[in-house]
Every structure is written in structure tokens, then in C-alpha cells.
Amino acid sequence: MTIQFNDETFYGDFTFKNSDWAIKRFPFPFHEDSYMYSVNMEPHKSYRPGSVFERTFDVDEHYVAEMKDRARVLANDPLRCQSLPHMTLAGWDLVELIMEAKAAEYPDLFELHKDGNRWRWVNKPLGIDDTFTFLDESTLPYGPMEYITRQTQGDFAVLDQRDDNLWMDAGMVTTQADWSLDFDIGMNFFEWHAPVPKANEMGIFVRALKFLLNIQQGQPARRLNWTMTVNPLLDTSPENYHKWGTMKQGLTMENIGEKQHLRVELQTFFRLPRSNALVFPIRCYLIRFEDLVTVPKWARRLHRVIRDLPEELATYKGFIDNRPLMVEYLSQFDDGSPTSDGIWADD
């Protein structure tokens, strides 16, 4: 397989665009015509060749542009990447996990050559060819977590496990759905989820934590989450909310198809072998409404989900003001006919 990497931007002129291939493999998150929180975990096993579930760390046409965007965000705000001192070993675990997976699953793009602890890493799309000593920080240009996550799509939360809880003690966060690593670093699982409405009362976090604490090496899990973003802006951070907040204004029936994006997070969870930490990659996929509605099943279903979503959730996800317009736009593509079970488009 060869991927044609897009030359595109996720800010300013927003030239981000999904090819037909990317639209077809988009991880549509709704398996039925309504949505409520659930602990919707499943094993992160290779599934449906060509889909985003096929590989351990999905690489797609946006890879190079997303990594440029990450470097831009980090230059503006280095606090988006932080690691408390006891998390360095987990960073090395992550280096190993990602390099081994990518080299094995994308041999034409990535190579890993090991000579004892002397490792050579070749990343062809980004033009990187580095030789370093595994577990020796002085041989890398950044800390291990920062080094590898500057080369891997998606945000990364690295969670320490102690006292029967998970602690957000390291992370690389530049494509987030409006949460601040700098504020949340050091928090436990319940603390960093505290602002989420309803889910706590539903017992979601207690069950999710129980599941996550028991994730074993070699048995990663995954789930999908979603929100809405106006313009294909990856960096919807609270830090910059005063700069992007105004983008939510000015949507019309004419421009909503182009400007409004469904934002889906593919969240995966891996146990790390040396540190016993848990790494939680949060990979963001964006699709504009006008591309999404080219899949008739998704168009009908998204209309119904958004129309019937509880008000608290629409508020929390930040689109309560634009919901009426979204529903009006999407209703044009919903003829009321039934939709099949599951997330996949009908063939």
C-alpha cells in the first residue's frame, strides 16, 4: 500500500480535505439512531482491512500535515507536552510500542533496526533517520514520549497506575476536544473526568476505570467518542478557546455543509510492559458534513442522533446553539427510511 500524503492545513486557510478513500474509511461512531454514554469498549484487534481498525496505529493521508500542525502548536505553547519525572520509563515503553508496530505494519514507510540497545529508526514520510540508545535519554533530541508522539497522529495521555486509580502524569495533547493537559496533569481518573455531565451519576467512570485497570499487556482495547467542530481545527484547546470560539458563529444553510465537521476520536488503551503505565492514544478524525452525507445511511443516522441528543450533552459538546441549523441541514438527507445496525456504510 502507498499513501499519498496531503499538503493541507488545520488552521488559518483550513485546506484540510478528505479523499474519497478517507471518507469511505471514516470511523462513523453511531451504531444505532440514538446516542447515550456507555463503556463501549472492545478489543483493539485488527479488523476490516482498509478500515481505521486494521492497524495498531493507523496512518492515513493526513499524517504529514498533522505532524506539521503538532509542531506548530508546540512551538506556540510547549506546555502541551508534559511528563512528570517518574514517567520517563513509560515514555520509552511507548517508543518501543509505536516503533515496533509501525515498522511491522507499514514496512514501506517505517523501519526499525535493533543492535542490542542501539536502535536505528527510519521514518520515511517525515524524512527522519535517527540512531539512538534505547533507555538513554541523552541520545534523543526530545524526551522519549515527546520524540515518538511528534511522529504519531493523535493525542497521547500516559497514565500511571497506583492506589487502584489511573493518574494523568504525562501527555502530548494538541488535537484535543477542549481539555487542558497543563491543568489536568497529575489528576486521577475521576478528577480529570469531573466536568463531564451525567456520566458520573450513571456509574460510567467507575465501570470504565475497573475495565482499564485490568487491561493486560498485549490485549489493548478501543472505543470511539465524538464531538462537533466548526472548521477542520485540530487544536480546539481551552488555551486557545478565546481565538477559535468565534468560529462557531456565522454558520448558515449555505456554508454549514463545508464548515461543520463531525469529530471522532478513536481511543485505544495499551498496557506498557516496563512501567505498568497505561497509554491512551486519542486519535482525531474529522469529516465535513457535506462529505459525510454522501453516505446515505450515515446522513440519516446523524440527523436522528443530533436531533434527539439530550440537551446537556449538546451543551457539553459545545454545539447547542448550532444544533437547530445542523438538524435542518441534515434533515434534507433523511427520508425516514430505516438504517441498518452497526457503524458501517451499506454496500
Added chain:
Amino acid sequence: MSKTVFPPSINSRPVYGELEARPGSGHLMIADAEGAEAILDLAKATDKDFWAKAHVIYIPKNTGTKYSSQLEKLGAGQYYAGPSYEAAQSRIRRALQDCHMGTQVYLTGTESLMGQAMAEATAAGIPHTAIQTEHRGSTARRMQCVHCKGITEDVTTDPFECSHCGLSLFVRDHYSRRLAAFQGVRVDAEDPGNIPKKVELFK
């Protein structure tokens, strides 16, 4: 003024207890303003030996000398009254550093004082089981601006102006123990200039 009862809130918001004298190899007490009352209440059930091993660090804030003479009379081995938390900070760090195994730490007064001293105590390796807290006095909040990262102390209204960048921020209940601060987010980010009227939420 007695112990404050806060309304139910989200999971990141700290909860406070009631101080009680516990057996310990030493007693480090850090208090501001009305926090003095919690220490004086605790003192009712203690003997002289207890105070010989105590170190009291007190920041009267706007209470003047109302409590300081009473605190001084408790006979603590070490007593210090300082003009501000910032001024007392290096002393607090040193006192925490000097703690021996079994020292009990007592924090009382405003959330700002307790939060900052808690972060210092945790950083110094004091086990959380050896730290007690009790809220007394003002419920004003210590806020971090999520945009410029500046801290604004003693916030009583929602929204409020960031004392660093000047943006109008709304007050969240989301709390970082590391920063000892609640989070403030621009209130008119989506509609600049549309700033709701200030409401006095904290006193």
C-alpha cells in the same frame, strides 16, 4: 465563624474535613485568617506537651490582630505570623523539609492557603494520611486563567477579570491540586463583548 458547608460539586473539587489533634512526633499548622478559629477549637482538647512539639505558621490576612495573640498564647514551640502566603512560602517549604516521620500537618483557612500548602506538603513527600484540612472564612477562589496561565487570588464574582491578561473569565468548579486553583475560561469567547453581569458567588 464555623466550618464552611459547600454545596455538592464535581469530583475534582476538594472536600475538607474538621481538624482534630492526633498523636504525632510533631505538629505543623499552617493557617490564614479565620483558620485561626479551627486551631483554637482544636486546642481545647490538647495539653501542653502537644504544643511544645508544634510549629504554627499563620497569615492573618484581613483579620489584623484579632486572632494572633490568642494563637501565640497556645505556647507552640515555634510561632510565626507573616504578611502573605508568598512571604511565608520559603518558611513553609523549610518546615515541611524538616518534618520527621510521624509529623502531623494541619491546614486551615481559605482554599487558596490550604491548596497551596497541600501542594507543597505533597511535593515534600508528606503522606496524605498525615494531612488534615478544615475550611474557615472566605470562600473566595484562587483562579487560573486557562489562556494566559496567570493566577488571580481572592475571586468573589462570576465572571471576573483575569488580573494578568484582563479577559473576563467564568469560574469553573474544575480544580487542579497541582496548581491549587480553579479554572477560569473566557466567558465571551464565542461572542466577544457579550459579558454577563457579575454575580457575587463567593464571600
